[in-house]
Amino acid sequence: MSAYKEIAWNGLWKQNSILAQLLGLCPLLAISTTLVNAVSLGLATILVMMLANFAISALRALIPYEIRIPVFILIIAALVTVVDLAFNAFLHDLYLVLGIFIPLIVTNCIVLARVEAFAAKNGLRAATFDGMMMGVGFVWVIGLLGAVREFVGQGTIFSGIEMIFPSLSGIQVLPEDYPGFLIAILPPGAFFVLGLLIAGRNWLEARANQRLRDKRLHEHPSAATATA
Amino acid sequence: MSNPLEIARRESSVLRISVRTAVIMLGFTLVFTALMAGTYKLTEPLVAASAAAEKLRLIGEVLPPRLHDNDVMADAIVLPPQKALGTDEDSRIWRARKAGQPVALVFEAAARDGYSGRIGLIAAVSADGRLLALRVTSHKETPGLGDYIDPKKDRNKARPWITQFNGLGLSEVPRDKWRVKKDGGRFDQMNGATISARAVTNASGRALAWVVENRDRLFALPANSRYEDQGAKQ
Numbered sequence: 001m002s003a004y005k006e007i008a009w010n011g012l013w014k015q016n017s018i019l020a021q022l023l024g025l026c027p028l029l030a031i032s033t034t035l036v037n038a039v040s041l042g043l044a045t046i047l048v049m050m051l052a053n054f055a056i057s058a059l060r061a062l063i064p065y066e067i068r069i070p071v072f073i074l075i076i077a078a079l080v081t082v083v084d085l086a087f088n089a090f091l092h093d094l095y096l097v098l099g100i101f102i103p104l105i106v107t108n109c110i111v112l113a114r115v116e117a118f119a120a121k122n123g124l125r126a127a128t129f130d131g132m133m134m135g136v137g138f139v140w141v142i143g144l145l146g147a148v149r150e151f152v153g154q155g156t157i158f159s160g161i162e163m164i165f166p167s168l169s170g171i172q173v174l175p176e177d178y179p180g181f182l183i184a185i186l187p188p189g190a191f192f193v194l195g196l197l198i199a200g201r202n203w204l205e206a207r208a209n210q211r212l213r214d215k216r217l218h219e220h221p222s223a224a225t226a227t228a
Numbered sequence: 229m230s231n232p233l234e235i236a237r238r239e240s241s242v243l244r245i246s247v248r249t250a251v252i253m254l255g256f257t258l259v260f261t262a263l264m265a266g267t268y269k270l271t272e273p274l275v276a277a278s279a280a281a282e283k284l285r286l287i288g289e290v291l292p293p294r295l296h297d298n299d300v301m302a303d304a305i306v307l308p309p310q311k312a313l314g315t316d317e318d319s320r321i322w323r324a325r326k327a328g329q330p331v332a333l334v335f336e337a338a339a340r341d342g343y344s345g346r347i348g349l350i351a352a353v354s355a356d357g358r359l360l361a362l363r364v365t366s367h368k369e370t371p372g373l374g375d376y377i378d379p380k381k382d383r384n385k386a387r388p389w390i391t392q393f394n395g396l397g398l399s400e401v402p403r404d405k406w407r408v409k410k411d412g413g414r415f416d417q418m419n420g421a422t423i424s425a426r427a428v429t430n431a432s433g434r435a436l437a438w439v440v441e442n443r444d445r446l447f448a449l450p451a452n453s454r455y456e457d458q459g460a461k462q
Contacts, residue, residue, distance in 0.1 A: 033370075034372060067253050071253065074257060075256070078260035078264050081264050085275070086271065088278065089270075089274035089275050092278040154372055159383070160380075162380075163380065185370070185371075185372045185373050186373070
Protein backbone atom coordinates (compact mmCIF):
# COMPACT_ATOMS: atom_id res chain seq x y z
CA MET A 1 0.00 0.00 0.00
CA SER A 2 1.42 3.38 -0.90
CA ALA A 3 1.82 5.95 1.86
CA TYR A 4 -1.08 8.10 0.64
CA LYS A 5 -3.39 5.14 0.21
CA GLU A 6 -2.60 4.14 3.75
CA ILE A 7 -3.32 7.66 5.05
CA ALA A 8 -6.68 7.60 3.26
CA TRP A 9 -7.54 4.12 4.52
CA ASN A 10 -6.61 5.11 8.08
CA GLY A 11 -8.72 8.25 7.98
CA LEU A 12 -11.77 6.70 6.38
CA TRP A 13 -11.88 3.39 8.20
CA LYS A 14 -9.02 1.82 10.09
CA GLN A 15 -8.20 4.76 12.41
CA ASN A 16 -11.53 6.53 11.84
CA SER A 17 -11.72 9.35 14.35
CA ILE A 18 -15.16 8.38 15.61
CA LEU A 19 -15.53 4.66 15.02
CA ALA A 20 -12.02 3.56 15.97
CA GLN A 21 -10.59 6.33 18.14
CA LEU A 22 -13.84 7.61 19.67
CA LEU A 23 -12.54 11.17 19.51
CA GLY A 24 -14.53 14.33 19.05
CA LEU A 25 -17.68 13.03 20.71
CA CYS A 26 -18.66 16.45 22.10
CA PRO A 27 -19.52 18.12 18.77
CA LEU A 28 -20.54 14.75 17.38
CA LEU A 29 -23.33 14.17 19.87
CA ALA A 30 -24.42 17.81 20.00
CA ILE A 31 -24.77 18.43 16.29
CA SER A 32 -25.79 15.13 14.74
CA THR A 33 -29.53 15.72 15.16
CA THR A 34 -30.11 16.19 11.45
CA LEU A 35 -28.16 15.23 8.36
CA VAL A 36 -27.73 18.81 7.18
CA ASN A 37 -26.40 20.04 10.53
CA ALA A 38 -24.04 17.10 10.80
CA VAL A 39 -22.55 17.42 7.33
CA SER A 40 -22.23 21.20 7.68
CA LEU A 41 -20.20 20.84 10.85
CA GLY A 42 -18.19 18.06 9.22
CA LEU A 43 -17.24 20.22 6.24
CA ALA A 44 -16.06 23.02 8.53
CA THR A 45 -14.06 20.42 10.46
CA ILE A 46 -12.31 19.23 7.30
CA LEU A 47 -11.25 22.80 6.56
CA VAL A 48 -9.88 23.36 10.06
CA MET A 49 -8.09 20.00 10.16
CA MET A 50 -6.37 20.64 6.84
CA LEU A 51 -5.29 24.13 7.93
CA ALA A 52 -4.11 22.94 11.35
CA ASN A 53 -2.14 20.00 9.98
CA PHE A 54 -0.61 22.21 7.30
CA ALA A 55 0.38 24.97 9.73
CA ILE A 56 1.88 22.64 12.29
CA SER A 57 3.71 20.54 9.74
CA ALA A 58 5.21 23.76 8.37
CA LEU A 59 6.22 25.04 11.82
CA ARG A 60 7.22 21.72 13.35
CA ALA A 61 10.96 22.45 13.30
CA LEU A 62 10.40 25.56 15.43
CA ILE A 63 8.28 23.97 18.15
CA PRO A 64 10.20 22.65 21.18
CA TYR A 65 9.02 19.22 22.28
CA GLU A 66 8.28 20.29 25.88
CA ILE A 67 5.75 22.99 24.98
CA ARG A 68 4.31 21.42 21.85
CA ILE A 69 0.81 20.92 23.29
CA PRO A 70 0.21 24.56 24.34
CA VAL A 71 1.63 25.72 21.01
CA PHE A 72 -0.65 23.31 19.10
CA ILE A 73 -3.69 24.50 21.01
CA LEU A 74 -2.72 28.11 20.43
CA ILE A 75 -2.38 27.51 16.69
CA ILE A 76 -5.62 25.54 16.40
CA ALA A 77 -7.60 28.11 18.37
CA ALA A 78 -6.15 30.96 16.29
CA LEU A 79 -6.97 29.17 13.04
CA VAL A 80 -10.53 28.43 14.13
CA THR A 81 -10.99 32.10 15.06
CA VAL A 82 -9.66 33.20 11.68
CA VAL A 83 -11.95 30.74 9.85
CA ASP A 84 -14.88 31.95 11.94
CA LEU A 85 -14.20 35.61 11.10
CA ALA A 86 -13.55 34.87 7.44
CA PHE A 87 -16.83 32.97 7.13
CA ASN A 88 -18.67 35.81 8.81
CA ALA A 89 -17.16 38.40 6.48
CA PHE A 90 -17.07 36.64 3.12
CA LEU A 91 -19.68 33.88 3.27
CA HIS A 92 -22.25 35.50 5.49
CA ASP A 93 -25.23 33.39 4.41
CA LEU A 94 -23.39 30.19 5.13
CA TYR A 95 -22.11 31.70 8.37
CA LEU A 96 -25.67 32.21 9.58
CA VAL A 97 -26.11 28.45 9.32
CA LEU A 98 -22.67 27.22 10.34
CA GLY A 99 -21.72 30.10 12.62
CA ILE A 100 -22.66 28.41 15.85
CA PHE A 101 -20.80 25.23 14.88
CA ILE A 102 -17.44 26.69 13.96
CA PRO A 103 -16.28 27.58 17.50
CA LEU A 104 -17.31 24.04 18.51
CA ILE A 105 -14.52 22.66 16.35
CA VAL A 106 -11.99 23.77 18.96
CA THR A 107 -13.59 21.29 21.34
CA ASN A 108 -13.01 18.49 18.84
CA CYS A 109 -9.96 16.70 20.20
CA ILE A 110 -9.45 14.86 16.91
CA VAL A 111 -7.85 18.04 15.57
CA LEU A 112 -5.27 18.09 18.36
CA ALA A 113 -4.81 14.33 18.15
CA ARG A 114 -3.93 14.37 14.44
CA VAL A 115 -1.67 17.37 14.84
CA GLU A 116 0.21 15.61 17.62
CA ALA A 117 0.27 12.13 16.11
CA PHE A 118 0.81 12.97 12.46
CA ALA A 119 1.43 16.56 11.40
CA ALA A 120 4.23 17.11 13.92
CA LYS A 121 6.18 14.22 12.39
CA ASN A 122 5.39 14.41 8.67
CA GLY A 123 5.88 16.62 5.63
CA LEU A 124 3.49 19.27 4.40
CA ARG A 125 1.73 17.32 1.70
CA ALA A 126 1.23 14.15 3.71
CA ALA A 127 0.06 16.15 6.74
CA THR A 128 -2.50 18.17 4.77
CA PHE A 129 -3.75 15.00 3.09
CA ASP A 130 -4.05 13.31 6.47
CA GLY A 131 -6.09 16.25 7.78
CA MET A 132 -8.42 15.99 4.82
CA MET A 133 -8.87 12.23 5.08
CA MET A 134 -9.43 12.29 8.83
CA GLY A 135 -11.98 15.04 8.21
CA VAL A 136 -13.74 13.03 5.52
CA GLY A 137 -13.79 10.05 7.88
CA PHE A 138 -15.45 12.32 10.46
CA VAL A 139 -18.00 13.61 7.91
CA TRP A 140 -19.28 10.28 6.71
CA VAL A 141 -19.80 8.91 10.19
CA ILE A 142 -21.39 12.08 11.61
CA GLY A 143 -23.51 12.34 8.45
CA LEU A 144 -24.74 8.76 8.84
CA LEU A 145 -25.43 9.36 12.52
CA GLY A 146 -27.35 12.54 11.69
CA ALA A 147 -29.35 10.82 8.95
CA VAL A 148 -30.36 7.91 11.20
CA ARG A 149 -31.30 10.18 14.11
CA GLU A 150 -33.26 12.52 11.88
CA PHE A 151 -35.08 9.65 10.17
CA VAL A 152 -35.99 7.86 13.39
CA GLY A 153 -36.59 11.01 15.39
CA GLN A 154 -38.76 13.05 13.04
CA GLY A 155 -39.25 10.92 9.94
CA THR A 156 -37.55 13.32 7.54
CA ILE A 157 -34.31 13.50 5.68
CA PHE A 158 -32.42 16.63 4.54
CA SER A 159 -34.61 18.88 6.70
CA GLY A 160 -33.03 22.31 6.93
CA ILE A 161 -31.36 22.05 3.53
CA GLU A 162 -33.22 25.22 2.51
CA MET A 163 -30.91 27.18 4.80
CA ILE A 164 -28.02 26.26 2.49
CA PHE A 165 -29.79 25.81 -0.85
CA PRO A 166 -33.00 27.89 -0.67
CA SER A 167 -34.46 26.13 -3.73
CA LEU A 168 -34.42 22.71 -2.06
CA SER A 169 -36.45 21.46 0.84
CA GLY A 170 -36.37 18.51 3.20
CA ILE A 171 -38.07 15.25 2.34
CA GLN A 172 -40.79 13.78 4.53
CA VAL A 173 -40.00 10.07 4.35
CA LEU A 174 -42.42 8.72 6.89
CA PRO A 175 -46.09 9.76 6.85
CA GLU A 176 -46.84 13.34 7.90
CA ASP A 177 -48.56 12.17 11.09
CA TYR A 178 -45.50 10.24 12.29
CA PRO A 179 -45.40 11.26 15.95
CA GLY A 180 -41.61 11.33 16.12
CA PHE A 181 -39.35 9.35 18.36
CA LEU A 182 -38.03 11.86 20.83
CA ILE A 183 -35.17 9.85 22.26
CA ALA A 184 -33.41 9.69 18.90
CA ILE A 185 -33.19 13.49 18.88
CA LEU A 186 -32.05 13.77 22.50
CA PRO A 187 -28.42 13.04 23.47
CA PRO A 188 -29.11 9.45 24.68
CA GLY A 189 -30.32 8.63 21.18
CA ALA A 190 -26.96 9.76 19.82
CA PHE A 191 -25.22 7.30 22.11
CA PHE A 192 -27.53 4.47 21.04
CA VAL A 193 -27.00 5.07 17.33
CA LEU A 194 -23.26 5.61 17.78
CA GLY A 195 -23.04 2.35 19.74
CA LEU A 196 -24.78 0.51 16.91
CA LEU A 197 -22.44 2.03 14.33
CA ILE A 198 -19.36 1.02 16.34
CA ALA A 199 -20.76 -2.46 16.82
CA GLY A 200 -21.30 -2.67 13.07
CA ARG A 201 -17.74 -1.63 12.37
CA ASN A 202 -16.35 -4.14 14.88
CA TRP A 203 -18.43 -6.89 13.32
CA LEU A 204 -17.11 -6.08 9.84
CA GLU A 205 -13.54 -5.98 11.16
CA ALA A 206 -13.94 -9.28 12.98
CA ARG A 207 -15.38 -10.90 9.88
CA ALA A 208 -12.50 -9.61 7.74
CA ASN A 209 -9.96 -10.93 10.24
CA GLN A 210 -11.69 -14.31 10.37
CA ARG A 211 -11.60 -14.54 6.57
CA LEU A 212 -7.91 -13.67 6.56
CA ARG A 213 -7.25 -16.45 9.06
CA ASP A 214 -9.31 -18.97 7.09
CA LYS A 215 -7.43 -18.05 3.93
CA ARG A 216 -4.07 -18.54 5.61
CA LEU A 217 -5.22 -21.84 6.97
CA HIS A 218 -6.30 -22.86 3.49
CA GLU A 219 -2.98 -21.91 1.92
CA HIS A 220 -0.81 -23.60 4.52
CA PRO A 221 -2.82 -26.52 5.78
CA SER A 222 0.36 -28.34 6.83
CA ALA A 223 1.03 -25.72 9.49
CA ALA A 224 -2.37 -26.32 11.02
CA THR A 225 -2.15 -30.12 10.92
CA ALA A 226 1.40 -30.14 12.23
CA THR A 227 0.35 -28.41 15.41
CA ALA A 228 -2.79 -30.44 15.80
CA MET B 229 29.28 14.97 40.51
CA SER B 230 29.77 17.16 43.54
CA ASN B 231 32.11 19.45 41.69
CA PRO B 232 30.57 22.89 42.32
CA LEU B 233 31.57 24.08 38.88
CA GLU B 234 29.70 21.19 37.27
CA ILE B 235 26.51 21.95 39.23
CA ALA B 236 26.70 25.62 38.33
CA ARG B 237 27.03 24.78 34.67
CA ARG B 238 24.09 22.40 34.76
CA GLU B 239 21.89 24.96 36.50
CA SER B 240 22.75 27.61 33.99
CA SER B 241 21.87 25.29 31.12
CA VAL B 242 18.51 24.49 32.72
CA LEU B 243 17.93 28.20 33.03
CA ARG B 244 18.94 28.75 29.44
CA ILE B 245 16.55 26.08 28.19
CA SER B 246 13.69 27.50 30.26
CA VAL B 247 14.28 30.99 28.97
CA ARG B 248 14.58 29.75 25.40
CA THR B 249 11.32 27.78 25.68
CA ALA B 250 9.52 30.73 27.24
CA VAL B 251 10.73 33.05 24.50
CA ILE B 252 9.56 30.63 21.80
CA MET B 253 6.16 30.29 23.47
CA LEU B 254 5.92 34.07 23.71
CA GLY B 255 6.89 34.35 20.05
CA PHE B 256 4.14 31.96 18.97
CA THR B 257 1.61 33.75 21.13
CA LEU B 258 2.51 37.13 19.66
CA VAL B 259 2.48 35.92 16.06
CA PHE B 260 -0.86 34.14 16.31
CA THR B 261 -2.50 36.88 18.34
CA ALA B 262 -1.37 39.30 15.65
CA LEU B 263 -2.87 36.99 13.04
CA MET B 264 -6.22 36.97 14.85
CA ALA B 265 -6.16 40.72 15.49
CA GLY B 266 -5.26 41.39 11.86
CA THR B 267 -8.09 39.20 10.58
CA TYR B 268 -10.49 40.89 12.98
CA LYS B 269 -9.50 44.38 11.80
CA LEU B 270 -9.67 43.32 8.18
CA THR B 271 -13.10 41.71 8.42
CA GLU B 272 -14.65 44.20 10.86
CA PRO B 273 -16.27 46.53 8.28
CA LEU B 274 -17.62 43.57 6.28
CA VAL B 275 -19.02 41.92 9.40
CA ALA B 276 -20.64 45.18 10.52
CA ALA B 277 -22.19 45.67 7.08
CA SER B 278 -23.57 42.13 7.09
CA ALA B 279 -24.95 42.64 10.59
CA ALA B 280 -26.71 45.87 9.52
CA ALA B 281 -28.14 44.16 6.42
CA GLU B 282 -29.28 41.28 8.59
CA LYS B 283 -31.00 43.69 10.99
CA LEU B 284 -32.78 45.43 8.13
CA ARG B 285 -33.94 42.04 6.85
CA LEU B 286 -35.24 41.12 10.31
CA ILE B 287 -37.12 44.41 10.60
CA GLY B 288 -38.63 43.68 7.20
CA GLU B 289 -39.81 40.32 8.46
CA VAL B 290 -41.87 41.73 11.31
CA LEU B 291 -42.87 45.00 9.66
CA PRO B 292 -44.29 44.89 6.12
CA PRO B 293 -42.67 47.73 4.12
CA ARG B 294 -46.06 48.92 2.79
CA LEU B 295 -47.11 49.96 6.30
CA HIS B 296 -44.66 52.86 6.54
CA ASP B 297 -42.93 55.47 4.39
CA ASN B 298 -40.09 56.65 6.62
CA ASP B 299 -36.50 55.37 6.86
CA VAL B 300 -36.88 53.10 9.87
CA MET B 301 -33.14 52.56 10.28
CA ALA B 302 -32.65 56.33 10.72
CA ASP B 303 -35.65 56.91 12.99
CA ALA B 304 -34.34 54.97 15.96
CA ILE B 305 -33.87 55.70 19.62
CA VAL B 306 -31.43 54.07 21.99
CA LEU B 307 -32.87 52.12 24.86
CA PRO B 308 -30.88 51.35 28.01
CA PRO B 309 -31.22 47.80 29.38
CA GLN B 310 -34.88 47.09 30.19
CA LYS B 311 -35.96 44.39 32.55
CA ALA B 312 -39.33 44.07 30.82
CA LEU B 313 -37.63 43.46 27.47
CA GLY B 314 -35.00 41.14 28.92
CA THR B 315 -32.20 43.20 27.42
CA ASP B 316 -28.93 43.54 29.30
CA GLU B 317 -27.23 46.09 27.08
CA ASP B 318 -28.29 49.11 25.04
CA SER B 319 -30.77 48.20 22.33
CA ARG B 320 -32.68 50.14 19.71
CA ILE B 321 -36.28 50.87 19.01
CA TRP B 322 -37.07 51.65 15.38
CA ARG B 323 -40.11 53.78 14.70
CA ALA B 324 -42.28 53.32 11.64
CA ARG B 325 -44.46 56.21 10.50
CA LYS B 326 -46.71 56.89 7.56
CA ALA B 327 -47.27 60.49 6.52
CA GLY B 328 -45.79 61.48 9.87
CA GLN B 329 -48.33 59.46 11.84
CA PRO B 330 -47.00 56.73 14.20
CA VAL B 331 -47.54 53.25 12.74
CA ALA B 332 -45.47 50.79 14.69
CA LEU B 333 -42.50 50.25 16.98
CA VAL B 334 -39.92 47.59 16.17
CA PHE B 335 -37.66 46.45 18.96
CA GLU B 336 -35.45 43.66 20.13
CA ALA B 337 -36.24 41.68 23.25
CA ALA B 338 -35.00 38.49 24.84
CA ALA B 339 -36.27 35.57 26.85
CA ARG B 340 -33.66 34.52 29.37
CA ASP B 341 -35.42 31.34 30.43
CA GLY B 342 -35.13 29.24 27.29
CA TYR B 343 -34.21 25.58 27.58
CA SER B 344 -30.61 26.43 26.66
CA GLY B 345 -30.27 30.03 27.73
CA ARG B 346 -31.15 33.26 25.99
CA ILE B 347 -33.62 33.47 23.13
CA GLY B 348 -33.29 36.68 21.12
CA LEU B 349 -36.50 38.13 19.71
CA ILE B 350 -37.54 40.95 17.42
CA ALA B 351 -41.08 42.24 17.44
CA ALA B 352 -43.24 44.93 15.88
CA VAL B 353 -46.04 46.49 17.90
CA SER B 354 -48.55 48.66 16.08
CA ALA B 355 -49.53 52.09 17.33
CA ASP B 356 -52.89 50.70 18.47
CA GLY B 357 -51.14 48.17 20.71
CA ARG B 358 -51.24 44.93 18.70
CA LEU B 359 -48.29 42.63 18.21
CA LEU B 360 -47.87 42.72 14.42
CA ALA B 361 -45.31 39.94 14.27
CA LEU B 362 -42.67 38.24 16.36
CA ARG B 363 -39.51 36.46 15.23
CA VAL B 364 -36.70 34.60 16.95
CA THR B 365 -33.34 36.10 16.04
CA SER B 366 -31.03 33.83 18.01
CA HIS B 367 -31.47 30.76 20.16
CA LYS B 368 -29.74 27.60 21.28
CA GLU B 369 -32.83 25.42 21.76
CA THR B 370 -32.52 21.70 21.05
CA PRO B 371 -32.36 21.13 17.28
CA GLY B 372 -35.38 19.22 16.07
CA LEU B 373 -37.17 19.67 19.37
CA GLY B 374 -37.42 23.17 20.83
CA ASP B 375 -36.29 24.97 17.70
CA TYR B 376 -39.80 25.15 16.22
CA ILE B 377 -39.97 28.63 17.76
CA ASP B 378 -37.92 29.64 14.70
CA PRO B 379 -40.25 29.44 11.67
CA LYS B 380 -37.34 28.32 9.49
CA LYS B 381 -37.09 25.17 11.59
CA ASP B 382 -40.79 24.74 12.24
CA ARG B 383 -42.13 21.71 10.40
CA ASN B 384 -45.54 23.32 10.16
CA LYS B 385 -44.68 25.52 7.18
CA ALA B 386 -48.23 26.58 6.46
CA ARG B 387 -48.77 28.08 9.88
CA PRO B 388 -45.57 28.17 11.93
CA TRP B 389 -46.00 28.24 15.69
CA ILE B 390 -44.71 31.76 16.15
CA THR B 391 -47.30 33.28 13.79
CA GLN B 392 -50.13 32.62 16.27
CA PHE B 393 -49.21 35.89 18.01
CA ASN B 394 -49.73 37.94 14.84
CA GLY B 395 -52.26 40.73 15.17
CA LEU B 396 -53.10 40.07 18.80
CA GLY B 397 -53.14 42.79 21.42
CA LEU B 398 -53.76 42.83 25.13
CA SER B 399 -57.39 43.73 24.47
CA GLU B 400 -57.89 40.42 22.60
CA VAL B 401 -55.75 38.32 24.93
CA PRO B 402 -55.58 39.76 28.45
CA ARG B 403 -52.22 39.81 30.16
CA ASP B 404 -53.03 36.85 32.43
CA LYS B 405 -54.09 34.74 29.41
CA TRP B 406 -50.92 35.63 27.48
CA ARG B 407 -49.42 32.23 28.37
CA VAL B 408 -49.08 28.78 26.85
CA LYS B 409 -52.08 26.47 27.25
CA LYS B 410 -50.19 24.30 29.68
CA ASP B 411 -50.01 27.30 32.03
CA GLY B 412 -53.70 28.07 31.53
CA GLY B 413 -53.21 30.58 28.74
CA ARG B 414 -54.30 30.98 25.14
CA PHE B 415 -51.26 29.88 23.13
CA ASP B 416 -50.34 26.44 21.82
CA GLN B 417 -47.14 24.69 22.66
CA MET B 418 -45.65 21.49 21.34
CA ASN B 419 -45.68 18.56 23.73
CA GLY B 420 -42.26 17.66 25.03
CA ALA B 421 -40.88 21.11 24.29
CA THR B 422 -42.95 23.43 26.42
CA ILE B 423 -40.06 25.36 27.92
CA SER B 424 -39.02 27.02 24.66
CA ALA B 425 -42.61 28.01 23.84
CA ARG B 426 -43.26 29.23 27.38
CA ALA B 427 -40.12 31.38 27.36
CA VAL B 428 -41.04 33.05 24.06
CA THR B 429 -44.70 33.51 25.01
CA ASN B 430 -43.94 35.05 28.40
CA ALA B 431 -41.22 37.30 27.01
CA SER B 432 -43.49 38.56 24.24
CA GLY B 433 -46.28 39.31 26.74
CA ARG B 434 -43.94 41.23 29.05
CA ALA B 435 -42.43 43.18 26.17
CA LEU B 436 -45.81 43.97 24.63
CA ALA B 437 -47.18 45.28 27.92
CA TRP B 438 -44.13 47.49 28.45
CA VAL B 439 -44.15 48.92 24.93
CA VAL B 440 -47.88 49.64 25.02
CA GLU B 441 -47.52 51.40 28.34
CA ASN B 442 -44.64 53.61 27.13
CA ARG B 443 -45.85 53.98 23.53
CA ASP B 444 -46.40 57.74 23.50
CA ARG B 445 -43.02 58.58 24.95
CA LEU B 446 -41.26 56.14 22.64
CA PHE B 447 -42.83 57.80 19.59
CA ALA B 448 -42.28 61.34 20.84
CA LEU B 449 -38.53 61.24 21.51
CA PRO B 450 -36.34 62.80 18.81
CA ALA B 451 -34.46 60.37 16.55
CA ASN B 452 -31.14 59.04 17.88
CA SER B 453 -31.87 60.26 21.38
CA ARG B 454 -31.66 58.10 24.45
CA TYR B 455 -34.66 56.88 26.34
CA GLU B 456 -34.33 57.45 30.08
CA ASP B 457 -36.28 55.50 32.64
CA GLN B 458 -38.86 57.67 34.36
CA GLY B 459 -38.38 55.96 37.66
CA ALA B 460 -34.61 56.03 37.41
CA LYS B 461 -34.29 58.25 40.48
CA GLN B 462 -36.49 55.93 42.53
